[in-house]
């Protein structure tokens with residue numbers, strides 16, 4: 065007898081996670097690329113947005129992964145509703161064209177709306193929690209809407225979201241002129257270009273510690289350019305690790321080494337901003 069596959073599992077494939085993360089490392093997992101969330105069921109799957117903050121194990125992941133590629137959005141006055149897979153650069157440019165301010169800082173962050181909410185992503189004095197109105201989450205029990213007033217946010221974290229898949233979010237922006245927004249975005253893009261490397265990376269590896277950037281500690285510990293296997297600390301920005309044909313294991317070894325050296329030098333314990341997926 066043929067096994068009946070439930071509709072939310074129609075598109076499950078064995079995929080190389082290195083193709084879905086910006087570090088370009090990671091093994092195989094049973095994964096579904098989600099463009100339409102109507103048949104989705106939440107069943108403790110691991111959720112991946114654009115994989116720009118997630119280090120996947122070289123051994124892959126023993127479970128199911130949902131890769132969110134639901135990416136439509138609407139602008140209604142100063143309120144923007146965006147599906148969770150929408151890339152931040154696309155959203156921030158679109159709202160800029162409508163003369164809306166509040167997402168300028170997001171133009172150079174390569175992640176998705178869902179990942180940005182989980183991470184409370186931010187840059188240049190702005191963060192996603194500042195403009196969030198509500199989040200729709202698919203939980204075990206179905207879809208719930210969580211209003212921003214039910215959430216608490218701090219540096220790179222948001223608390224109060226139920227366990228589940230972020231489906232979409234609403235943002236309240238301010239009406240201003242498209243020219244002003246574009247000028248601000250241009251200046252952020254120039255700052256980013258001057259201070260950050262390009263390549264296979266997850267951006268900032270560690271969170272700030274004691275109000276000081278992790279990159280400063282790493283630089284002052286003499287680790288710029290330090291390499292383990294195919295993973296290297298960027299010379300341009302010490303909090304960025306670049307993978308040059310390396311593995312996730314190389315990256316993890318380098319992370320552990322940085323933590324040891326910074327602790328030995330300054331007595332400071334660095335904590336990862338990035339997320340791990342699978343066994344390390």
Ligand SMILES: Cc1cc2nc3c(=O)[nH]c(=O)nc-3n(C[C@H](O)[C@H](O)[C@H](O)COP(=O)(O)OP(=O)(O)OC[C@H]3O[C@@H](n4cnc5c(N)ncnc54)[C@H](O)[C@@H]3O)c2cc1C
Pocket residue numbers: 086110111112113114115116117118132148149172173174175176177178179180181182183184185186187228229230231265266267268339
């Ligand atoms: C070059 C570069 C520059 C960067 N600059 C910045 C910066 O300036 N500021 C900043 O804050 N970050 C920065 N980042 C990090 C990263 O882009 C952000 O954290 C981004 O918001 C992560 O989004 P993502 O979709 O890639 O998340 P992923 O890595 O896919 O996921 C991150 C976390 O969110 C969860 N998640 C993702 N989508 C969903 C969903 N739909 N529902 C539930 N959970 C979900 C995942 O399970 C995981 O725990 C940078 C990264 C790179 C590579």
